[in-house]
Amino acid sequence: MTLLEIKNLKTYYDTRAGVVKAVDDVSIKLQKGEVIGLAGESGCGKTTTNLSAMRMIQNPGKIVGGEILFDATSLLNGQEIEELEELQLNPRNILNLKEEQMRRIRGNQISMIFQGAMNALNPVHRVGNQVHEVLKIHEPDHDPAEGWERVLDIFETVGIDSSRARDYPHQLSGGMKQRALIAMALISHPEVVIADEPVTALDVIVQAQVLKATKELQKTFNLSMIMITHDLSVISEICETLAIMYAGKIVEYGPLRNVFKESLHPYTKALINAFPSIIGPKKELEDIGGAPPDLRNPPTGCRFHPRCPKVMPICSKKVPINTPVKDGYVACHLYQEDRK
Amino acid sequence: MTYTDITKKHEKKKRFSKPREKVNLFITKIRATLLLIFWEKTGLKKAINWLKIWFKKVLDKIYQLYLYLFKINSFVFVLRILTVLFWLAAVSMLLLDTITVALPIYTDSLGTDEVLIKALLWVIFDLLAAATVLYVIVAIFVEEERSRLPTIAIVQIFLILAGLLLGLPNSEDSVYVGFALLFNFITIVFAYFSFVALDDQVKSLTQFRKSSKVFFRNRMGKIGLVILVVLVTLAALGPSITRYEADDMDLANIHEGPSDIHILGTDKFGHDTWTVLLDSLGISLLVGVVAGSLCVLLGTTIGVTSAYIGGWVDTILMRFADIVLVMPPLPLMFLLASLPFLLGTIHWSMIAIIYVIVFWPVSAKLIRGQALSLKQRTFIHSAKASGASNRYVIFSHLLPNVFPLMLTMIITSMRQAILYEAFLAYLGLGDPLNNSLGLMLQAAQNQFALASGYWWLIFPPAIAIALTTLSFAFIGMAFDEIVNPRLRKR
Ligand SMILES: Nc1ncnc2c1ncn2[C@@H]1O[C@H](COP(=O)(O)OP(=O)(O)OP(=O)(O)O)[C@@H](O)[C@H]1O
Ligand code: SF4
Ligand SMILES: [Mg+2]
Numbered sequence: 001m002t003l004l005e006i007k008n009l010k011t012y013y014d015t016r017a018g019v020v021k022a023v024d025d026v027s028i029k030l031q032k033g034e035v036i037g038l039a040g041e042s043g044c045g046k047t048t049t050n051l052s053a054m055r056m057i058q059n060p061g062k063i064v065g066g067e068i069l070f071d072a073t074s075l076l077n078g079q080e081i082e083e084l085e086e087l088q089l090n091p092r093n094i095l096n097l098k099e100e101q102m103r104r105i106r107g108n109q110i111s112m113i114f115q116g117a118m119n120a121l122n123p124v125h126r127v128g129n130q131v132h133e134v135l136k137i138h139e140p141d142h143d144p145a146e147g148w149e150r151v152l153d154i155f156e157t158v159g160i161d162s163s164r165a166r167d168y169p170h171q172l173s174g175g176m177k178q179r180a181l182i183a184m185a186l187i188s189h190p191e192v193v194i195a196d197e198p199v200t201a202l203d204v205i206v207q208a209q210v211l212k213a214t215k216e217l218q219k220t221f222n223l224s225m226i227m228i229t230h231d232l233s234v235i236s237e238i239c240e241t242l243a244i245m246y247a248g249k250i251v252e253y254g255p256l257r258n259v260f261k262e263s264l265h266p267y268t269k270a271l272i273n274a275f276p277s278i279i280g281p282k283k284e285l286e287d288i289g290g291a292p293p294d295l296r297n298p299p300t301g302c303r304f305h306p307r308c309p310k311v312m313p314i315c316s317k318k319v320p321i322n323t324p325v326k327d328g329y330v331a332c333h334l335y336q337e338d339r340k
Numbered sequence: 341m342t343y344t345d346i347t348k349k350h351e352k353k354k355r356f357s358k359p360r361e362k363v364n365l366f367i368t369k370i371r372a373t374l375l376l377i378f379w380e381k382t383g384l385k386k387a388i389n390w391l392k393i394w395f396k397k398v399l400d401k402i403y404q405l406y407l408y409l410f411k412i413n414s415f416v417f418v419l420r421i422l423t424v425l426f427w428l429a430a431v432s433m434l435l436l437d438t439i440t441v442a443l444p445i446y447t448d449s450l451g452t453d454e455v456l457i458k459a460l461l462w463v464i465f466d467l468l469a470a471a472t473v474l475y476v477i478v479a480i481f482v483e484e485e486r487s488r489l490p491t492i493a494i495v496q497i498f499l500i501l502a503g504l505l506l507g508l509p510n511s512e513d514s515v516y517v518g519f520a521l522l523f524n525f526i527t528i529v530f531a532y533f534s535f536v537a538l539d540d541q542v543k544s545l546t547q548f549r550k551s552s553k554v555f556f557r558n559r560m561g562k563i564g565l566v567i568l569v570v571l572v573t574l575a576a577l578g579p580s581i582t583r584y585e586a587d588d589m590d591l592a593n594i595h596e597g598p599s600d601i602h603i604l605g606t607d608k609f610g611h612d613t614w615t616v617l618l619d620s621l622g623i624s625l626l627v628g629v630v631a632g633s634l635c636v637l638l639g640t641t642i643g644v645t646s647a648y649i650g651g652w653v654d655t656i657l658m659r660f661a662d663i664v665l666v667m668p669p670l671p672l673m674f675l676l677a678s679l680p681f682l683l684g685t686i687h688w689s690m691i692a693i694i695y696v697i698v699f700w701p702v703s704a705k706l707i708r709g710q711a712l713s714l715k716q717r718t719f720i721h722s723a724k725a726s727g728a729s730n731r732y733v734i735f736s737h738l739l740p741n742v743f744p745l746m747l748t749m750i751i752t753s754m755r756q757a758i759l760y761e762a763f764l765a766y767l768g769l770g771d772p773l774n775n776s777l778g779l780m781l782q783a784a785q786n787q788f789a790l791a792s793g794y795w796w797l798i799f800p801p802a803i804a805i806a807l808t809t810l811s812f813a814f815i816g817m818a819f820d821e822i823v824n825p826r827l828r829k830r
Contacts (some may be wrong), residue, residue, distance in 0.1 A: 118500070
């Protein structure tokens with residue numbers, strides 16, 4: 001069952017120096033219980049994609065096209081749905097909702113985990129209260145004592161001793177803070193969790209612990225997740241599906257194994273080669289060469305062509321379309337039938 | 341403990357650098373001797389320790405009693421009835437005040453400018469009092485509002501304080517409103533104890549205890565609070581505790597130095613300096629508190645709005661702030677202060693307003709900077725991602741983080757306002773109908789006090805100014821620790 005579908009999303013930042021096409025025609029389908037990894041170089045638009053899904057793009061950014069389909073109609077009352085239908089708007093497309101209606105979804109059905117070592121918790125409130133806050137927002141008339149019990153419960157679930165709930169953020173270690181953030185995202189039992197580089201600033205051992213906890217939680221709650229990272233080892237640990245993004249577009253998409261072992265797109269290959277593998281045989285690390293493109297003025301045709309080792313004449317002229325391959329797709333002229 | 345023990349203990353504590361070793365050792369020895377003589381030998385240490393323990397025991401007993409009493413239904417019921425009675429008393433006092441005092445003053449003074457301002461101030465004051473009185477009844481009936489009772493109590497205390505500084509005890513026309521405020525305060529306290537659930541009471545009590553512990557662990561805070569309490573008490577009691585009235589003239593003793601008739605001497609007209617000082621203190625404190633806090637409140641509102649909304653709102657507000665900022669403050673204040681003089685005279689509340697007009701951009705800019713950086717912090721995004729509204733984000737995440745800065749700024753600003761009021765008064769732009777510390781200094785200057793050696797005309801107001809500003813600074817430091825958990829030593 002498809003829970004969340006991002007369809008032909010376009011999000012642009014209208015800056016003084018020009019329009020940054022941070023996300024250009026991106027589609028992602030998230031099934032119930034699926035974990036999708038979204039990887040790519042810094043600045044390729046991963047965060048922007050997911051902020052768009054939460055409708056949290058800030059000025060000067062704007063969603064200029066596409067749909068985000070998510071069934072949140074249970075949070076709307078009949079009248080609101082009727083209003084939308086009268087305007088011939090699809091109530092399942094959350095881009096059509098009002099900001100106030102959107103707020104009911106955020107943190108309740110779709111929640112987001114931010115990178116939490118530094119600033120993701122408010123220094124002046126106790127961590128427990130910050131988690132409790134989410135309940136207070138979405139269930140305004142719940143019993144506070146009972147809510148607090150739930151907070152303590154979720155703390156234990158994510159692996160923090162519940163006695164730490166009364167601590168301030170600066171009293172917790174980086175790993176605990178990250179776990180507290182996970183608790184915050186999970187307390188109201190969301191259906192979709194988006195994690196934006198949840199373990200990037202942690203050391204390797206804590207990273208592994210947090211990832212393991214995340215994986216277990218995902219299993220027990222049967223969560224659907226989108227996991228953003230530029231660390232491929234993180235992805236291989238937790239995801240089933242992998243999407244590789246380059247310069248605002250998804251260039252390869254498919255089951256983790258296929259994309260990893262039999263990668264097709266030259267960029268994916270380069271990205272994997274640029275990563276050391278601890279277990280496998282020692283290999284020469286290759287950097288990709290060249291710099292990521294300027295998204296205000298992206299290269300014509302395939303955006304990877306100035307850096308691609310297998311570049312062909314057609315690459316700079318025509319935008320490659322998504323070619324279906326085993327359970328996924330790849331956007332590269334090498335695999336397109338009509339290549340010349 | 342013997343003398344050598346104490347010396348040893350202090351020696352152990354400090355490792356001296358070689359060249360200063362002897363000096364330090366000497367100081368330590370003297371300190372030890374003094375401690376021995378005045379602290380241990382006199383039994384003062386024992387006495388204070390004993391007092392502390394005893395105090396704690398009594399507090400504990402009171403707490404036990406409190407827990408016991410408030411579990412008894414009939415006790416709470418009686419308290420509820422008392423609450424209502426006190427509320428009725430407060431309301432009738434307010435009505436009495438409005439009918440017999442405020443309205444006549446208002447109608448009588450319609451013609452004259454200066455009294456009109458005073459009357460207006462009274463009306464505002466009365467309205468504020470009435471608002472709190474009415475709010476209490478809301479709080480009693482609406483359950484969610486009950487948790488705000490402590491806040492109203494604090495507001496009420498401020499109102500009482502303002503009333504005291506405005507001269508409540510000294511003027512007969514204000515007796516009713518004074519009683520109204522007092523009764524309302526009692527109502528709030530009773531309402532809190534009889535209507536709020538015992539659990540919540542205990543919770544906020546422990547919270548209060550913790551905060552006060554942090555405050556009192558800070559020596560600066562303690563000293564500042566003591567100075568401020570003494571000053572406010574003196575200002576509130578005012579000339580009623582001296583033998584003279586502020587405008588009494590003892591023409592037989594002009595320019596007398598301190599003596600047993602005039603503790604702090606007299607000036608050219610035979611005014612008693614001590615009396616005038618007490619009379620001045622109130623206005624100076626009042627200008628400081630009102631101007632200082634209004635200035636920062638306005639600045640914070642503008643700064644946070646500007647940072648949070650951004651875009652053209654931000655541009656317009658900040659350009660406006662820049663325009664005010666680039667003007668030199670003193671000439672601007674002169675200019676603004678001279679406007680009311682064209683109309684007749686200047687009232688202290690106008691000085692406060694002028695201060696706010698000239699200095700709001702300073703706090704607005706600072707707060708905006710802080711708010712802008714906070715706005716980009718992940719926890720703000722995190723809160724939004726959990727479905728928080730803008731209002732919620734501002735009140736629950738932005739403001740608490742701006743609060744420490746705001747508090748320090750309020751206190752700095754109060755200090756500054758007291759100084760500026762004194763300065764303006766010193767230059768002749770003061771409220772001539774009310775004494776103030778600055779006016780005292782100006783009078784001293786006019787009488788060539790410095791040249792003639794009338795030090796008793798200069799030192800008292802100068803020291804009073806120094807002490808008030810100092811106490812504000814100290815309290816500011818201690819408060820910083822309460823609102824900013826990271827500063828706490830543990
Ligand atoms: N507020 C903004 N104003 C202008 N441009 C922006 C803004 N936010 C992001 N961008 C641009 O959008 C592009 C995509 O940014 P985004 O943050 O989505 O990248 P990312 O893939 O998440 O990178 P990282 O891995 O470093 O987090 C970048 O080129 C960035 O410069
Ligand atoms: S389309 Fe051409 S340039 Fe782009 S990745 Fe494929 S081969 Fe390289
Ligand atoms: Mg990012």
